[in-house]
Ligand SMILES: Nc1ncnc2c1ncn2[C@@H]1O[C@H](COP(=O)(O)OP(=O)(O)O)[C@@H](O)[C@H]1O
């Protein structure tokens with residue numbers, strides 16, 4: 001409580017703007033609860049961040065970054081080297097969760113159901129997965145580069161879109177069903193939201209640009225369905241070795257199959273973000289949630 005907290009926000013990734021909003025929200029919440037907190041707007045090179053942490057005499061870091069460097073283990077590694085405890089997942093879990101190929105390998109091994117998948121090398125892979133299928137880059141977020149391919153004719157453009165981004169290209173079985181996201185805090189599932197996009201899937205537009213995406217908290221689920229999705233998220237969080245707060249994206253099929261798409265290790269934390277909405281439905285107000293996440297700060301190596 002009496003340690004100086006640095007809220008690291010901004011960063012060089014494509015999600016810089018969202019991160020600044022998360023960071024401002026977190027900082028305001030910590031100040032309102034009497035913490036000695038300071039915002040650190042990281043604008044670029046790694047040594048700038050290190051210099052700012054030293055200058056501000058930061059003793060604990062609240063990571064409010066998203067995407068490249070912030071979410072993939074890089075900043076976590078820098079904080080480990082500086083012996084500054086930080087919120088969220090460690091180096092390995094962050095890197096694994098950010099990479100859909102490596103996280104899928106762990107899911108397969110741990111019996112966590114995810115869509116049938118392979119990395120794209122040629123036409124035989126397309127035949128193996130079958131149409132419709134989903135094409136996505138291994139290391140992106142915000143649905144950037146994700147396409148649903150219904151016919152052979154749509155394939156080249158989808159492969160090019162995903163191929164121009166970070167990491168190899170994945171092909172996945174298209175899973176039809178309801179889109180559910182589950183919040184996990186410190187190993188405990190807090191609850192879930194159902195996302196109903198007005199677009200064909202929960203794409204970048206539906207996430208950030210449109211106002212006709214519906215969010216239902218809690219999701220209208222039967223007890224058995226809720227148990228299934230919360231359990232899947234808890235197991236996925238644990239399988240990757242995550243810490244602190246995560247948000248798992250999954251699909252619940254009409255036949256009652258829960259299929260894990262990914263675990264987000266630094267979910268959005270503006271007051272309007274999904275994880276705070278889920279927490280609020282559990283009676284955990286925004287500032288209390290932020291305090292609880294801060295309380296999980298640690299060194300993991
Ligand atoms: N295999 C799939 N079947 C059906 N829809 C999918 C599938 N994979 C992704 N989607 C859709 O694309 C969105 C983004 O995919 P996701 O794997 O969560 O990547 P991102 O890291 O970009 O959020 C999902 O929220 C969902 O709407």
Ligand SMILES: [Mg+2]
Pocket residue numbers: 142143249261262
């Ligand atoms: Mg997602």
